Amino acid sequence: MAPNPLPDWHRAHGSPLFTAQIRRHPEDFQVTEELGWELSGDGEHDYLYIEKTGANSQWVAKQLAQFANVPLKDVGFAGLKDRHAVTRQWFSVPRWNTPDWSLLEVAGVRIDRCERHLRKLRRGAHRSNTFAIVLRCSEPLDSDAITHRIGRLSAQGVPNYYGEQRFGRNGGNLRLADDWANGQRLPREKRSMAISTMRSYHFNNLLSGRVTQSTWNTLMLGDKANLEGSGSVFDVSDIDGLLQARCEAMDIHPSATLIGDGSECQPVQWATALARARVQPGNRSLRLKVQDLEVAMEEAEEGKPTVTLNFSLTRGAYATAVLRELCRWS
Numbered sequence: 001m002a003p004n005p006l007p008d009w010h011r012a013h014g015s016p017l018f019t020a021q022i023r024r025h026p027e028d029f030q031v032t033e034e035l036g037w038e039l040s041g042d043g044e045h046d047y048l049y050i051e052k053t054g055a056n057s058q059w060v061a062k063q064l065a066q067f068a069n070v071p072l073k074d075v076g077f078a079g080l081k082d083r084h085a086v087t088r089q090w091f092s093v094p095r096w097n098t099p100d101w102s103l104l105e106v107a108g109v110r111i112d113r114c115e116r117h118l119r120k121l122r123r124g125a126h127r128s129n130t131f132a133i134v135l136r137c138s139e140p141l142d143s144d145a146i147t148h149r150i151g152r153l154s155a156q157g158v159p160n161y162y163g164e165q166r167f168g169r170n171g172g173n174l175r176l177a178d179d180w181a182n183g184q185r186l187p188r189e190k191r192s193m194a195i196s197t198m199r200s201y202h203f204n205n206l207l208s209g210r211v212t213q214s215t216w217n218t219l220m221l222g223d224k225a226n227l228e229g230s231g232s233v234f235d236v237s238d239i240d241g242l243l244q245a246r247c248e249a250m251d252i253h254p255s256a257t258l259i260g261d262g263s264e265c266q267p268v269q270w271a272t273a274l275a276r277a278r279v280q281p282g283n284r285s286l287r288l289k290v291q292d293l294e295v296a297m298e299e300a301e302e303g304k305p306t307v308t309l310n311f312s313l314t315r316g317a318y319a320t321a322v323l324r325e326l327c328r329w330s
Contacts, residue, residue, distance in 0.1 A: 006171045009208040012159050012216060013152050016328045017145050020135035020307065026053050028134040029085035031319075033078060034312070036127025043118035045076075045092045048101065053108040056083040063106045064091055068099040076121035079129070079315060082165075088112070092121035127229070128291075128312050131319045135307040135327060143297050146307065149326055150295045157250055158325045159207050159216050160288035162200035163318030173197040181273040195279055198270045199258045206256045207286055216286045219247050219254050226255040226285040229314050233283045250289045258282035288317050 023029050039047055046068075052060055057080045065072040074094050081087035093099070101114050167173045173193055180186050180194040210216040219225060224233040225243070228251055236243070236254075246252045257263060260281035265271045293311040311322060323329060 006164060006167055007205070007208070009159075009161055009204050010211040011325055012211050013149060013156075013325045016324070017149060017326060018137055018139060018141055018307075019328045019330070020137045022133065022135060022323070022329045023084045024134075024136055026084060026086050028136070029082060030132040031081050031085055031087040031089075032130045032132075033081070033087075033089040033126050034128045034130060035078070035090060035125070039115045039117045041116055043116050044095050045117050045120055046095055046099075046101065047113075047115040047117050047121065048091045048093065048111050049088065049113035049115075050091055051086065051088045051110045051112055052081075053086050054083065055106075055108045057081050057087075057089065060106070060109055061091060063109065064093050064104075067104050067106075068093045069097050070094050074120065078121055078123060078126040090121055090126070092117065092119075094120075124315055126315050128314050129317075129319075130292075130312045131310065133309045133319060133323070135309070135323075135329065137305045137307065139305075141297060141305045141307065146295065146297065146326070150293060153290050153322065153325055154293045156217060157253075157287045157289045158321050159211050160253075160285050160317060161204050161207060161321045161324070163320040165320075166200045166318075167197060174201065177201075177270065178267075181267070181269040195274070195277065198265075198274065199260070199279075199282075202259050202265050202270075203256060203284055210254075210256070210286055216254070217247075219243060219252075223254045224283050225252045226283060227252055228285075228289060231283075250287070253285040253287040253289075255283040255285050258284055284316075288313065288321055290322055293322075 048064070050060065057077050061075040061077055062072055065075045070093060076092040077089060079089070081089050101111055104111060174197060176190060177194040177197045180191060186194060207216060219236050219239055221236060221239065223236040225236050226233050233255055258281060259265050259274060260279040261275045263271060263274065263281055291312040293309070296308045297305060299305055313319065
């Protein structure tokens with residue numbers, strides 16, 4: 001398999017309207033995690049609400065573990081956040097040695113809040129992420145076309161593609177997936193990455209096919225319907241008016257399989273490897289609801305325009321799935 005470059009998976013709302021640069025400065029890409037539930041206020045775990053700049057979540061977790069003198073595996077966080085960005089998210093650390101967090105000094109890391117809770121923070125335990133993204137352009141903008149496109153994204157959602165970062169630089173994780181499928185032994189973390197890459201790549205291909213058929217946002221017999229904002233799914237054995245109305249209101253979405261043991265896929269070696277590892281199939285929504293989407297356009301430095309987007313997405317979703325329906329970027 002030639003993983004370079006990744007496919008230009010089909011767009012649902014038309015060609016990109018402009019080209020822009022993202023992440024010129026870390027503050028151009030801001031992510032704020034929303035837990036969606038209350039902390040208990042007591043218990044054996046410190047919950048730290050951290051603002052980080054130019055640092056990835058795993059690296060920050062390592063710094064916290066070293067400072068608190070606890071194993072890295074016991075430090076929790078709900079999701080991986082971008083490195084080239086300003087991000088705000090929660091981390092949990094056991095209170096076994098009751099560290100004084102006011103003494104922590106790590107470049108690019110600031111603790112904004114310290115709370116307590118009964119249990120470790122687990123992956124995927126948060127409700128959503130809020131984004132504030134500045135797109136820096138070098139060409140005149142058609143503000144009417146952008147405003148119209150933003151309205152469509154708000155009303156209809158976007159295809160729920162996995163972002164390019166899931167596949168590594170220039171799709172390099174696909175080579176890792178091929179190596180593992182062909183029998184190469186990998187450390188646990190890289191093995192997990194290979195499996196995620198297989199499932200994500202296959203899902204994006206399935207979704208792209210549904211986009212070309214204009215069925216990515218409609219229920220079809222045999223689908224599993226996904227309840228908005230949750231991992232709950234149910235079989236679609238009959239499509240009545242109520243089910244259609246719920247789908248149009250984006251209360252439920254069509255979903256597709258995340259491949260695993262028993263799934264058919266290409267290349268065949270992937271299916272064999274997933275079966276050998278007994279990876280259980282899953283489901284992911286084909287459609288992504290974009291909440292509280294707002295856009296601002298203005299002339300910035302040297303007369304070059306900027307487009308600023310603010311929106312919220314459910315956990316596990318990628319901001320680039322929204323951006324690709326609006327523009328191309330570098």
